[in-house]
Amino acid sequence: MTTQTLPQTLIPPSTHEFADIIHRLEAGGSMLPDTPENLMQIIGIYKAYAVPMDFYWRGVSSISGRVFLNPLPAFKYFLPKEYLDLHNHYAGDDADLRIWRGEATAHPELLEFMEKGEVKQKLPKLFHHLWHDRINMEFAEACMRAMFWHRGMGGQFDPYLDSEEYKANADRAIRAYFRGNPAMLGLYQLFPDMFLEQVRELSYYANLGLFWEVMAPVFFEMSDLYDEGKLTTVPEAMNFLVNGIFAIAGRPIYHHVYIQGECYEIIPKSKGFMWLYEAALPYVEAVFYRTSPFRGTKSYNAQAKQVPTDQKEFHYGILYADVFPVGSAGIPPTLLMQDMLHFLPPYLLDYYKQHCRNEDDMLIQLGISFQRSMYNVTSAVIQALRTALLYPLDDTNPKHLLANRQFFETQLDRFKRPEARLRDIQRQDYR
Amino acid sequence: MLSTLIWFPILGAIAIAFLPLRQPKLVALTVSGITLLWSLWVASQFDFTDSLQLQEYLPWLETLGLNYQLGVDGLSLPLLMLNGLLTWIAIYSSQEDVKRPRLFYSLILLVSGAVAGAFLAQNLLLFFLFYEVELVPFYLLISIWGGEKCNYAATKFLLYTALSGTLILVAFLGLVWLEGADSFAYKALMGQSLPQWLQIVLLSFILVGFGIKIPLMPLHTWLPDTYVAASTPVAILLGGVLAKLGAYGIFRFGLGLFPEAWATLAPGLATWATVSVLYGATIAIAQKDIKRMVAYSSIGHMGYILLGGAALTDLSLVGAVAQMVAHGLILAILFHLVGVIESKVGTRELDVLNGLMNPVRGLPLVSALLILGGMASAGIPGLVGFIAEFLVFQGSYSVFPVQTLLCVVGTGLTAVYFVILLNRTCFGKLDNAIAYFPKVEWRERVPALILAITIFFLGIQPTWLVRWSESTTHTMVSATLAQPTIAQAADSPLPASQTSLP
Secondary structure (H helix, E strand, O other): OOOOOOOOOOOOOOOOOOHHHHHHHHOOOOOOOOOHHHHHHHHHHHHHHHHHHHHHHHHHHHHHHHHOOOOOOOOOOOOOHHHHOOOOOOEOOOOOOOOEOOOOOOOHHHHHHHHHOOOOOOOOHHHHHHOOOOOOHHHHHHHHHHHHHOOOOOOOHHHHOOOHHHHHHHHHHHHHHOOOOHHHHHHHHHOHHHHHHHHHHHHHHHHHHHHHHHHHHHHHHHHHHHHOOOOOOHHHHHHHHHHHHHHHOOOEOOEEEEEOOEEEEEEOHHHOOEHHHHHHHHHHHHHHHHOOOOOOOOOOOOOOOOOOOOHHHOOOOOOOOOOOOOOOOOOOHHHHHHHHHOOOOHHHHHHHHOOOOHHHHHHHHHHHHHHHHHHHHHHHHHHHHHHHHOOOOOOOOHHHHHHHHHHHHHHHHOOOOOOOOHHHHOOOOOO | OHHHHHHHHHHHHHHHHHOOOOOHHHHHHHHHHHHHHHHHHHHHOOOOOOOOEEEEEEEEEHHHOEEEEEEEOOOOHHHHHHHHHHHHHHHHOOOOOOOOHHHHHHHHHHHHHHHHHHHHEOEHHHHHHHHHHOHHHHHHHHHHHOOOOHHHHHHHHHHHHHHHHHHHHHHHHHHHHHHOOOOOEHHHHOOOOOOHHHHHHHHHHHHHHHHHHOOOOOOOOHHHHHHHHOOHHHHHHHHHHHHHHHHHHHHHHHHHHOHHHHHHHHHHHHHHHHHHHHHHHHHHHOOOEHHHHHHHHHHHHHHHHHHHHHHOOHHHHHHHHHHHHHHHHHHHHHHHHHHHHHHHHOOOEOOOOOOOOOOOOOOHHHHHHHHHHHHHHOOOOOOHHHHHHHHHHHHHOOOOHHHHHHHHHHHHHHHHHHHHHHHHHOOOOOOOOOOOOOOOOHHHHHHHHHHHHHHHHHHHOOHHHHOOOHHHHHHHHHHHHOOHHHHHHOOOOOOHHHHOOO
8 A cells, every 4th residue: 555665674673662653654655544544534634624725825815915014904804806816826727837737716615605604695794704604714823823933943934034134125015004104103113123023923924825825726636636536545645745845845935015006025036935944844843743832722831831941842733732622722623623614525524424423523523634634744744854855765775764764763753742643543443 | 189199100100010002211201291290280289378288088997097198288299399300300311222111110100109108198107108118119220220239239228228117117106006096197196295205215216217218327328339329210219309208207207296305306416417417528528439429418418408407497497398309409410410421421430530521522511510510519509509508507507506507517518529520520631532422412411401490490589499388397396496495405586587487
């Protein structure tokens, strides 16, 4: 079932706690066991995730580029038509770089949901919004905040936000945005750092929007390929992601703001910030691994040292999250699960109806499927990093294979923590 | 009219046992439902100003002094309604796939009829017959449908309650023989003129006999084993109805027939009640099994009833009767919920249970109702437990201040063990490794919801709880207050506010 085979004789077996998983990774597999049930779950969830993601990337791009420093952004989640109609740059016939075969326009299921919502009735947009019958942009913002809060995770994007060049660019945009508004300009004079920090946050909005713009068509295509019978194993799904990562790795990460028809390049494309190193890797680190201990109903006692003093030690992300109590640690699973619930493919709906409490606990069941799927995405990132930094899996030099081994073991050391779900996802009955 | 409450369920029991009925549970529910409605109708006919009413009389074995004499008053009417409600709840909450269903439901209906007969009997021997009739069905209900160690528990229950019956029979026979009466009629034996020491001896038999049934410490050792071993419906009946039969017996036959001796023993009874309250609460704190914890809580709460009876003021006695009803309702909801938790989670161990309040994978409504039950038991205002306990304490303080204050401490201890129970069971983190519980069906929620609504309603509208018994308890207090001993026990005459209800 794996795509490649480990030259078993060249190096001794691993003695790591997760030796079986390391051997699987060395054989070109994923941290997620390769079973048809796992494949069905992760592909179904990718599809259910991609639809709201198609909204998220448009929404955060709109906030970073148009809403910008609006002091009363009451309607920032109301996607302007120009962003709803915005063509994806990596899918569709008019794509800048067509990597994936899907359409450039917003997904039909998303458009239908935006029009009628969960109530299946066309009502004023404000009513849908207040009834929370909408895509939860709060989830997208939580992901952005995780990235922004855990700054300094490597790459050049984050240090650039403290550079004089960035400050000058931001200053120009701030002054342009508040032109003719002496009150806000006065406030800016008094508290320049506060405004600058807001712009840094908006740069992370832009970063995240560009990251998700890539990921949405990836997941749509994986779903289509699975439906067509062209994705048949978990490693195939992982390798599709690895190949996608490399295909898109060099795409630019930038922050442009549009004020009165004029574009202000706060982070110009010319800085050469790359999608893989400045968006994908920080995103995985911040959202999959770290996030923050302030989510949902699970409380942590900082005084009792339940919260590490070093943010690098934070492990509250989806790879560690306990999704049983909905609204618990990690990325706010309640909101994302609620969003994904609207777009589950029929086969996954049927699957959930056969287990646990059927429809009553579908939010948790799909949350656990999401956890499985994110372990697969993380596997893809680990394999991509190994490809970029180390040696091929079929290398015949034992030293190279040992270097790969050490890399995998170091990566999996992070899942030795008791709250990590790596052990759980090895079991099919974890649902 | 009253006979219906006895014979309709018994006929139902016979029909279920011997006729080829396809759905015995449905039939049992119908029979118990009609009986409950009938008891409510009897309540609607109740005259609040009169004592014994709706009397029925049928000569039976007159040479033995045994006649079929029934009547209802403010002491028995609330308990009749409680019996009707809890029987229906017990049948409803039984498992759909209960083994030997015809025998199970017929035994429950038989118990219901016998208990109603005991509450209504106005003849000591007739009471005794009904009192004994429920013994064997309960033994079978515990031993056939019980859980772990059910045979041991059933045998222990049988031995204790058989001893209880013997002591009560000895007291009844002693009273009639020593009095030289030619009848066991209750009214005829009231106002007897036995020497006080003889009254004290006979009252002691009554107290120990019914004290076993309640049970009071140290006569309680059958209770934890029996309550824990019994299935949920049977535990509801044991704690909700049978224990009340013991308390009813103490008031009806102890206080009613031996008021002078009662007044003499009152300080000792109040102390006994206090020891029971503190013992029950303290032992409950130490429990690791939530069903056993609830069982021990019962010992503590039944102590309040004895305290109210011992103080013998209008308020305390009304409170004692109210506590019988309140405790029956609260214990029933707690046992039902504990049963649901056990059936879903597969354990009753405090060290294992956790996080059941989880909204999706836990048992959130069951947990919420368990919290309500715990609050009611701990005497939180707005719930029926508060009304009953407050009346008892308010009525008893002027007579037995030390014992009353210690019982108030017992209420605090109740809050302690319920906080332990609720904190460990409902709150905290749901364990991922075990949290695959089946969902709770609405069918399983209905009994708890009915009981919760009743607990809440009677908590905010206590008139519906106490008005039935005001006249009767006032008569009992008036008959005893003239006794010098109780007057001596109180240092000063009782203030008007504590001798009459507002």
